[in-house]
Amino acid sequence: MAAFPFKIDATDGRARTGILATPRGDIRTPAFMPVGTVGTVKAMTVDQVKSTSADIILGNTYHLMLRPTAERVARLGGLHKFMRWDKPILTDSGGFQVMSLSKICKVKEEAVTFQSHLDGSRHVLSPERSMEIQADLLGSDIVMQLDELVSLPTTEDKAADAMRRSARWAQRCKDAFGTRDAQALFGIQQGGTFASLRQESADRLREIGFDGYAIGGLAVGEGHEGMVEVLDYAPEMLPAERPRYLMGVGKPIDIVEAVARGVDMFDCVLPTRSGRHGQAWTWDGPINLKNARFAEDENPLDSNSSVSPSCDYSKAYLHHLVRADEILGQVLLSWHNIAFFQDLMSQLRAAIAEGRLEAFRRTFADRQRRM
Numbered sequence: 001m002a003a004f005p006f007k008i009d010a011t012d013g014r015a016r017t018g019i020l021a022t023p024r025g026d027i028r029t030p031a032f033m034p035v036g037t038v039g040t041v042k043a044m045t046v047d048q049v050k051s052t053s054a055d056i057i058l059g060n061t062y063h064l065m066l067r068p069t070a071e072r073v074a075r076l077g078g079l080h081k082f083m084r085w086d087k088p089i090l091t092d093s094g095g096f097q098v099m100s101l102s103k104i105c106k107v108k109e110e111a112v113t114f115q116s117h118l119d120g121s122r123h124v125l126s127p128e129r130s131m132e133i134q135a136d137l138l139g140s141d142i143v144m145q146l147d148e149l150v151s152l153p154t155t156e157d158k159a160a161d162a163m164r165r166s167a168r169w170a171q172r173c174k175d176a177f178g179t180r181d182a183q184a185l186f187g188i189q190q191g192g193t194f195a196s197l198r199q200e201s202a203d204r205l206r207e208i209g210f211d212g213y214a215i216g217g218l219a220v221g222e223g224h225e226g227m228v229e230v231l232d233y234a235p236e237m238l239p240a241e242r243p244r245y246l247m248g249v250g251k252p253i254d255i256v257e258a259v260a261r262g263v264d265m266f267d268c269v270l271p272t273r274s275g276r277h278g279q280a281w282t283w284d285g286p287i288n289l290k291n292a293r294f295a296e297d298e299n300p301l302d303s304n305s306s307v308s309p310s311c312d313y314s315k316a317y318l319h320h321l322v323r324a325d326e327i328l329g330q331v332l333l334s335w336h337n338i339a340f341f342q343d344l345m346s347q348l349r350a351a352i353a354e355g356r357l358e359a360f361r362r363t364f365a366d367r368q369r370r371m
């Protein structure tokens, strides 16, 4: 019996909307997970994150194992208690971050060894250690397998080798994770932009059996068209009855196109990172509050929103905060952007439930281009 029942309430073309039920709360899909890398959704309190109606957030094994260490988080009661977030948490396994962040890393069949980007200290991350950190020490609700990242551009042979190692690590993760009914384990499909490798990866993951299936290897610089090309076939290679999670994605238009191709879960640093740099996402595309045209604009970012940073504050005030490099500017724009992404997911769920996703997609794309 797979952990976490996934009930699909409606479909529209390849898109699905439903509920992934977890012991810490239901996750409405399609879902966007705010990124809380080191135990904080940057510049936001957990109450502000909750006010956006986010059902689940993401944490990172790589960052938390380096600081404050997974053992310390465990001694302090686990990640939920530590950061005061009592809803679901998905943790990434560390593979992607080790290979994209750490100074030196060596990948062997047994494990990845690397030096911390913080102080150069040496660390080892094996499939078994990643499971121990995520499931036992951090106590996350959804655990990601450890996978191997290949940097783009890559050859088919290199992508095949990495995909097959990730599949062997997937089995080791499943064995180490064991059978738990209060936590779930997701596998990660690899294979770059090679359909035959993606199919082989999906087949191997299905044989092993996971509670959900992620699409890895995208949002790594392939661009919107490159991503959509893979999304035209990759999601449907994965079991239809379990959640499909596209890692690291993405811009609002990427999310809409991926939902239309059968993806259920997303995470991306874009709303919080761009908010810290003065950017606000709106239904008419992104704007940057640094721009002089907002200096005396008394309108809020979104008067239809019920979330404070979107409906209570004037663009003029936000412009002032950003120009003055005030911390509150980073807080309010991060908060607004997360609220906007959650509003987008809510509108996508409604559009699928009412069978009008195609119309929503067209209108959304036209309006986003207006900027």
Ligand SMILES: CC#C[C@H]1NC(N)=Nc2cc3[nH]c(NC)nc3cc21
Pocket (backbone or CB within 6 Å): 092, 093, 094, 095, 096, 097, 144, 145, 147, 148, 149, 150, 188, 190, 215, 216, 217, 218, 219, 220, 247, 248, 249
């Ligand atoms: C190859 C591969 C792969 C995936 N593997 C794991 N464990 N995490 C990821 C995180 C990502 N973030 C982004 N873009 C921001 N693409 C990602 C891809 C992965």
